[in-house]
Amino acid sequence: MARSGRPRGFDRDAALDSAMHLFWEHGYEGASLSVLRHAMGDISSASFYAAFGSKEALYRETLVRYLDKHGGIVGALDDETLPPRARLEQALIASVAVQTDPAHPKGCMMTLSAIVSSEAGAPTRALTRAERDITRQALQRCIAAGVSAGDLEPTTDVAGLTALYDGLVLGISIQARDGVLAETLRGAIGNAMAAWDVLCRPMPRDLDRRLV
DSSP states (O other), X not given: XXXXXXXXXXXXXXXXXXHHHHHHHHOTTTSOHHHHHHHTTSOOHHHHHHHHSSHHHHHHHHHHHHHHXXXXXXXXXXXXXXXXXXXXXXXXXHHHXXXXXXXSOSSOHHHHSXXXXXXXXXHXXXXXXXXXXXXXXXXXXXXXXXXXXXXXXXXXXXXXXXXXXXXXXXXXXXXXXXXXXXXXXXXXXXXXXXXXXXXXXXXXXXXXXXXX
């Protein structure tokens, strides 16, 4: 008789973690339903659709789980208890730590899992693009806060600087997947922060004399 229910002791959270890692490692289209079902406890097709609705719905749920467990960069960028420069640097360092952690697939699931796909994958491409936009907007807010606080020159090209650091975040993902060492990527962050320092507003001369 064909199996029609979920195995006894089915652990939904563990199943979601398994699916998340598969999507993270192989991409939305690269993770087949049969491989997903096997990794999630060898559940039947009927059980899969009863529990998750569809492959796309499962993917959406795993993205939420990924953001909850690994996607803390936006929160760091919006942490107003820190100066804007410190927020940015800490967010970038945390991103390297997550993306090079050997406990799970390397890189960023939002960057790698659905950036290229067939036309059928358009909804998932739009979903991850929207999440990357959220990160991009948080980077822009952080840099704009640096201008407002007087840490950066009023003439700072906020959009251009945002693109620079956004490119670094996205590039870390690919380099981490390629096996570039975390130490090297942290060095890249140090060099990238030099771009911020070049744009720092110079200290007034009278204040500079008082601090000597």
